[in-house]
Amino acid sequence: METIRTSTPSRTLDIKDNLSKCSQGERVIKLLSGEDLPLEMHKTTIVKKLNLMPIDERVAAIGRAGSNTFLLKSNEVFLDMLTDSGTNAMSDKQQASMFIADDAYSGSESFYRLEAILQKVFRKKFFWPAHQGRACEHILSRLLVKPGDVIPTNYHFTTTRAHIKLQGGTMIEIFTDDAMQVKSTNPFKGNIDIGKLEQAFKDFSGKIPFVRLEAGTNLIGGQPISLENIRQTAEICKANGVPLMMDASLLQDNLFFIKTREASCRDKTILEICNEVASHIDIIYFSARKFGAARGGGICLDDPMLADKIKELIPLFEGFITYGGMSSREMEAIAVGIDETMDFDNISQGPQFIKFMVDELENAGVPVVTPAGGLGVHLDARAFLPHVPPEQLQAASLSAALYIVSGARGMERGTGSEDRNPDGTECIANLELIRLAMPRRVFTMSQIKFVIDRIIWLWKNKELVGGLKWRNEPKIMRFFFGELEPIGDWQERLAKKFKKDGGA
Numbered sequence: 001m002e003t004i005r006t007s008t009p010s011r012t013l014d015i016k017d018n019l020s021k022c023s024q025g026e027r028v029i030k031l032l033s034g035e036d037l038p039l040e041m042h043k044t045t046i047v048k049k050l051n052l053m054p055i056d057e058r059v060a061a062i063g064r065a066g067s068n069t070f071l072l073k074s075n076e077v078f079l080d081m082l083t084d085s086g087t088n089a090m091s092d093k094q095q096a097s098m099f100i101a102d103d104a105y106s107g108s109e110s111f112y113r114l115e116a117i118l119q120k121v122f123r124k125k126f127f128w129p130a131h132q133g134r135a136c137e138h139i140l141s142r143l144l145v146k147p148g149d150v151i152p153t154n155y156h157f158t159t160t161r162a163h164i165k166l167q168g169g170t171m172i173e174i175f176t177d178d179a180m181q182v183k184s185t186n187p188f189k190g191n192i193d194i195g196k197l198e199q200a201f202k203d204f205s206g207k208i209p210f211v212r213l214e215a216g217t218n219l220i221g222g223q224p225i226s227l228e229n230i231r232q233t234a235e236i237c238k239a240n241g242v243p244l245m246m247d248a249s250l251l252q253d254n255l256f257f258i259k260t261r262e263a264s265c266r267d268k269t270i271l272e273i274c275n276e277v278a279s280h281i282d283i284i285y286f287s288a289r290k291f292g293a294a295r296g297g298g299i300c301l302d303d304p305m306l307a308d309k310i311k312e313l314i315p316l317f318e319g320f321i322t323y324g325g326m327s328s329r330e331m332e333a334i335a336v337g338i339d340e341t342m343d344f345d346n347i348s349q350g351p352q353f354i355k356f357m358v359d360e361l362e363n364a365g366v367p368v369v370t371p372a373g374g375l376g377v378h379l380d381a382r383a384f385l386p387h388v389p390p391e392q393l394q395a396a397s398l399s400a401a402l403y404i405v406s407g408a409r410g411m412e413r414g415t416g417s418e419d420r421n422p423d424g425t426e427c428i429a430n431l432e433l434i435r436l437a438m439p440r441r442v443f444t445m446s447q448i449k450f451v452i453d454r455i456i457w458l459w460k461n462k463e464l465v466g467g468l469k470w471r472n473e474p475k476i477m478r479f480f481f482g483e484l485e486p487i488g489d490w491q492e493r494l495a496k497k498f499k500k501d502g503g504a
């Protein structure tokens with residue numbers, strides 16, 4: 001089924017730097033020289049050795065991987081910027097909590113500790129555990145979506161859309177015009193368009209089982225939604241008698257942006273903002289591979305009838321209701337991780353490192369999504385490689401090229417991540433991005449500067465990067481396992497020029 005895309009113009013706001021005005025104890029330390037350099041509010045206590053293979057081996061590795069960074073082995077990668085999923089650094093307290101994990105099949109103490117933290121941050125009556133975010137989507141779609149249903153959302157995520165489609169539903173994306181502008185000053189590019197949402201309730205009367213908000217939006221550059229937008233969306237849902245659902249997988253960054261970009265929230269603590277966000281939402285689900293910085297997931301809600309139905313499905317698909325497919329150790333780590341998410345120092349690091357990298361790349365003229373969002377840095381492959389036709393997968397070409405010159409791997413988020421049109425032609429994506437995820441508290445400033453250096457070299461040598469064609473194309477979710485090959489010998493020529501310029 002096709003995804004219907006709608007949009008209307010939105011007000012563009014200037015981003016004010018509210019950081020220095022934040023409330024006591026929640027502030028950003030500035031260098032007195034005036035240099036805008038994010039300061040890490042943590043120290044490294046456990047390290048993992050990295051491997052930077054020589055460039056000729058990297059060319060061979062990306063060839064074996066079909067120019068698909070998903071198919072590289074971790075030890076072939078120097079800086080792994082594929083995803084923030086399950087790869088965020090854990091704190092000493094998270095690690096310590098894992099030692100007291102209670103591996104009871106039923107009634108595990110670890111579950112109740114996690115439940116208590118979720119009650120503190122979301123204040124919902126029920127919490128059901130699941131092994132990861134898409135497992136929550138599977139269960140919720142199964143219960144709430146029937147054939148012909150239409151689900152309005154600010155933007156889809158791959159696994160969300162797949163589960164809704166599986167139940168015969170369609171997602172309609174109701175984003176603002178700014179969302180599709182690579183360059184923008186709109187601080188909340190992830191907002192749902194309120195006018196269009198009201199219209200959708202008229203157009204699809206009786207067919208909308210719920211509205212889904214993603215905070216922030218994964219596929220359009222980690223762009224946040226505002227508390228005001230959440231509040232307005234909740235009002236419309238109430239007026240129409242349907243629940244409002246939030247995918248809170250990336251809520252951590254979104255909380256940071258609400259505090260630092262939404263004037264009315266400047267003096268609120270992260271916990272207060274989180275409570276307020278949740279108060280407008282009926283069903284919250286999350287991937288704890290991101291939210292909570294460990295590995296797991298869950299659903300929080302108040303509705304006792306829906307809670308009962310979910311309770312029946314969890315043991316069928318996930319595991320008993322006091323672990324839901326998660327290990328007890330992970331439940332402990334998630335509980336501490338979510339509690340630590342309420343700490344401004346903790347959640348600032350990701351967005352600030354991302355902003356640093358975006359600013360440096362922009363200054364060098366590299367096309368990059370602005371304003372800087374959460375999750376990672378997004379390069380605009382369409383503007384980077386205008387000489388490569390869209391059918392030759394610009395974003396995939398660029399991510400293969402970047403791996404060759406840096407050993408860093410990003411993720412293609414463009415045409416390669418779409419399914420083909422029903423007539424068999426390529427479905428050219430709205431945005432052709434490569435995402436360089438910034439797993440939280442993982443990389444040092446020198447490593448980020450190294451990646452910036454390599455991207456700038458690539459920008460100056462972009463004509464050397466060519467296109468790709470499919471060598472093995474799966475029917476669904478082809479971006480995971482699909483294999484491509486370079487059209488011509490551009491990868492070898494790129495490596496040759498890089499070596500000539502002193503790279504290794």
Ligand SMILES: *Cc1c(COP(=O)(O)O)cnc(C)c1O
Nearest residue numbers: 132133134157218247249287289
């Ligand atoms: C990662 C993610 C998911 C899926 O979570 P998994 O734990 O990977 O299954 C769903 N929604 C969003 C917004 C995500 O970023």
